[in-house]
Amino acid sequence: xxxxxxxxxxxxxxxxxxxxxxxxxxxxxxxxxxxxxxxxxxxxxxxxxxxxxxxxxxxxxxxxxxxxxxxxxxxxxxxxxxxxxxxxxxxxxxxxxxxxxxxxxxxxxxxxxxxxxxxxxxxxxxxxxxxxxxxxxxxxxxxxxxxxxxxxxxxxxxxxxxxxxxxxxxxxxxxxxxxxxxxxxxxxxxxxxxxxxxxxxxxxxxxxxxxxxxxxxxxxxxxxxxxxxxxxxxxxxxxxxxxxxxxxxxxxxxxxxxxxxxxxxxxxxxxxxxxxxxxxxxxxxxxxxxxxxxxxxxxxxxxxxxxxxxxxxxxxxxxxxxxxxxxxxxxxxxxxxx
Numbered sequence: 001x002x003x004x005x006x007x008x009x010x011x012x013x014x015x016x017x018x019x020x021x022x023x024x025x026x027x028x029x030x031x032x033x034x035x036x037x038x039x040x041x042x043x044x045x046x047x048x049x050x051x052x053x054x055x056x057x058x059x060x061x062x063x064x065x066x067x068x069x070x071x072x073x074x075x076x077x078x079x080x081x082x083x084x085x086x087x088x089x090x091x092x093x094x095x096x097x098x099x100x101x102x103x104x105x106x107x108x109x110x111x112x113x114x115x116x117x118x119x120x121x122x123x124x125x126x127x128x129x130x131x132x133x134x135x136x137x138x139x140x141x142x143x144x145x146x147x148x149x150x151x152x153x154x155x156x157x158x159x160x161x162x163x164x165x166x167x168x169x170x171x172x173x174x175x176x177x178x179x180x181x182x183x184x185x186x187x188x189x190x191x192x193x194x195x196x197x198x199x200x201x202x203x204x205x206x207x208x209x210x211x212x213x214x215x216x217x218x219x220x221x222x223x224x225x226x227x228x229x230x231x232x233x234x235x236x237x238x239x240x241x242x243x244x245x246x247x248x249x250x251x252x253x254x255x256x257x258x259x260x261x262x263x264x265x266x267x268x269x270x271x272x273x274x275x276x277x278x279x280x281x282x283x284x285x286x287x288x289x290x291x292x293x294x295x296x297x298x299x300x301x302x303x304x305x306x307x308x309x310x311x312x313x314x315x316x317x318x319x320x321x322x323x324x325x326x327x328x329x330x331x332x333x334x335x336x337x338x
Contacts, residue, residue: 013289017287018101029051032085048074049098061077061079082227083222096232099236101239104242128215138178146166158209165206184203185203188202234313240307277311278311279308
């Protein structure tokens with residue numbers, strides 16, 4: 001088997017489970033969230049005819065170009081958002097593919113680089129943009145109304161103390177702009193207390209909420225699921241790895257309302273679909289990491305893998321709200337970059 005020139009020992013989350021559930025790696029695959037390239041590399045090494053990778057983050061391009069050199073003609077990287085994968089892949093002349101894998105959310109690359117502004121552990125500029133373009137978290141925290149900040153923290157981070165945190169943020173920014181991650185963390189800790197008494201850092205939910213909201217992560221996930229379905233050939237596989245409840249709820253509902261072993265035909269009709277199933281599930285319950293994988297990679301602890309096989313071409317659009325997309329003030333659009 002061909003060795004990779006790319007210097008990386010990165011093993012993607014739940015890879016062994018993905019490989020064991022996968023009927024075949026043959027054909028053309030789309031890795032919609034390239035990141036460190038772990039899934040792309042594994043697919044290439046395991047017999048995929050071609051892998052087309054997509055990523056919105058420009059920092060992924062250098063390792064992706066190295067992978068192109070190692071697998072000439074078999075690997076292609078595209079800069080863009082995975083919600084646009086149907087158009088991106090079609091532009092290369094491919095109408096259908098054999099499989100799509102989506103490892104959604106942020107990667108270790110984002111967390112481990114303080115300058116990107118995703119990390120709670122290390123101080124850095126309050127950025128959080130995956131694309132490095134458009135409004136940043138700093139723009140949102142310093143420019144949004146108290147009501148909008150509270151709404152985002154509650155609906156995108158499920159933060160119970162959203163109102164109190166939003167109020168304290170506005171009070172502090174009136175004295176001095178909030179430009180760094182540790183400034184924001186300090187404000188949140190004044191409301192919730194320090195991390196030593198809590199299972200997770202008190203700023204975790206707020207950071208998640210801000211990041212998910214400004215990058216339009218949930219909207220892009222819904223668009224990506226629909227785009228993947230359109231691109232898949234009949235019999236093609238769609239695998240999605242999520243890391244928090246809002247993501248998983250959307251994937252679960254998208255699959256449940258469209259699979260042959262889902263019994264509520266009335267529910268399917270209620271959301272504007274029909275009784276014809278589009279998928280069959282490859283795993284009845286979401287796959288989660290083993291204790292050993294969590295020991296090796298603590299960031300994997302919340303990961304869930306869901307996989308389906310496409311069995312019909314008769315797609316019907318589902319209302320994003322019914323899939324779990326939070327309804328927020330339209331003023332949020334001013335601060336979104338995704």
